[in-house]
Amino acid sequence: MIRDFRNVLMTISALFLALPSAAHAADIDNGRQIYDTYCTSCHGAGARLDPSSPVIQGLGVTPADFSDPLFNSREPAADWEMVIKHGGHALGLSEQMPAQGEALDDEQIADVTAYLKSVVDTSAFPPGEMNLMLAIRTKKAFPEDEVVYVGRYTEQDGDNAFKQVLEYEKRIGKAGQGIVELVHEREGSVSELAEAEIGYKHAVSFSRSHVLSAAAVVAIPIEADGDGELQTYLAYGKVLSPSWIFQSSLRLKFPFEGASDGEAELAGIVHYVHSPWPRRVFPALEIVATNPFRSSNGDLEWTAMPQVRIGLTRGGHVALNLGVEFPLSDQSWDQRYYMTLLWDFADGGFFQGW
Ligand code: HEC
Missing domain, CATH: 1.10.760.10 (Cytochrome c-like domain)
Known part of the structure; x- marks a missing residue:
């Protein structure tokens, strides 16, 4: 019985976790x-x-x-x-x-x-293999140089809402990354530059098949009401096999006015990488669970986000991500549509390689 179980496990892992072919050991x-x-x-x-x-x-x-x-x-x-x-x-x-x-x-x-x-010792630097696809909600662990635009349109009772975020992220030192973000929100007649965010992320553990980072971000309201908040998160990425990538993040939000009004968000995503060529369409499924700290269990919110990454340039350093978010539990909104545009500027100018 135990042996059967082990065989099944080994077969599944051989199928799913198949490692890059070790046929040729590089000389x-x-x-x-x-x-x-x-x-x-x-x-x-x-x-x-x-x-x-x-x-x-x-x-x-x-x-x-x-x-x-x-x-x-x-x-x-x-x-x-x-x-x-x-x-x-x-x-x-x-x-x-x-x-x-x-x-x-x-x-x-x-x-x-x-x-x-x-030719050079890079052991203190997270390897580029771990620069995994950018998800919509799951935080990225790799400390990249990138400019990201995120647009989110929410269909809901009353006025539909539109949120835009512009992010600038830059490698600091061997394994760190500085983060600056601007958030703009529009709902009905209210249109405001809601907040600015500034933070730092550090890759604390990495190899050629995994990366784990910790980050802290402070959100400061500009035109929006409120006192701002501290966000901290852990982000993890893992190459499961040449075709499957898993990423996950756990984010905690603590409003300065009352930390107990914060919330925890656990997100995970699986990407299917069917081609080594970056200028392709890659599908992914993301699941997010959000839980307010001050919650009775019924407050746990689940959403699912099917999405695709579309490599726009031949090297994939400019890419689009399109996704739809569906509530799996009771929510005040019906559906959300996301568009993310990523420019990995370490790999070249925005207009290079289309
Ligand atoms: C005639 C000159 C020339 C020869 C010969 C040449 N390269 Fe290159 N290589 C270049 C240039 C120029 C670039 C930079 C292209 C760019 O940045 O747009 C480049 C880029 C590269 C890159 C990509 C680096 C990156 O920016 O990611 C690799 C890898 C590379 N070369 C490896 C090799 C190897 C291995 C050989 C020998 C088998 C070789 N090259 C021979 C001119 C050459």
Whole structure:
């Protein structure tokens, strides 16, 4: 009986958690040789960029320096493999980066990528593999450089409401991120710049398959009534398999006027990644439970949010997320529609690579 149970569990985990194929263990020494033969002229000896070299000056675009640990850490190895195989153009970078798919096979490309990843110690930086898709409510754990616009339209009794948020987030140091947000709200004849938020997030634990961050944000009312609030959250991301991504966050809100009037929000989302190409439509399902601190059990609110992420640029550094939120428990509103526009500005200008 126990053995049956174990077999079932192992089968399920083999199906669902299938790890990236370990068929080829990358050979860094081989990667170094490939690099010395094919790449040094542009990317520099020892993967250290020499911006003064005549070759680089003739390219008209300066490649990033692989020996810079922040840059090296935040680009996923899989993206580099695609750029090396298909050329810079494939992911919205310069055509000066030539496709090597004819000269090198997939194993050689994996080897040279492993070599590039080995040229500098990035162990204190969260890896770019953990820069997971941005969800609507679930907080993101990865400390990215990004500008995000969120529009939310609520259909409800009385006047429908429209809320807009503009976020600016910037990496601070190795694993931190500063957060600035502006919130605008409109309901009936009231239209106001409701509040500003300022905060800090830090990745406290990470690997190539998980990331956990803690954050604190202070919301200060601008035109809205009230005293503002403190929000704290934990955000977690996990790559379950090459095709499945799970993210979750637990957020606590404490109004300054009375912390016991606050609430807890637990959110989780599963994304299906069916293609390595970023300019695709990726479906996801998000579930959120909100519980006021001062609650009888009936106050627990559940909502479900089917959504899609649409990569707009070839490298996916500008992406749209569209979703609908449905109440699963009693709610004062009928439905909410969300649109999120994300620009990951570390990966290039807004108009690059469309
Ligand atoms: C003719 C010059 C040239 C050669 C040869 C070349 N590259 Fe590049 N590579 C570039 C340029 C230029 C860029 C920057 C493109 C951009 O930022 O728009 C680039 C970008 C890249 C990137 C993407 C970095 C990022 O910004 O995410 C990778 C990875 C890369 N090259 C790897 C290689 C490897 C590996 C080789 C050898 C097999 C190689 N390159 C050979 C010019 C070259």
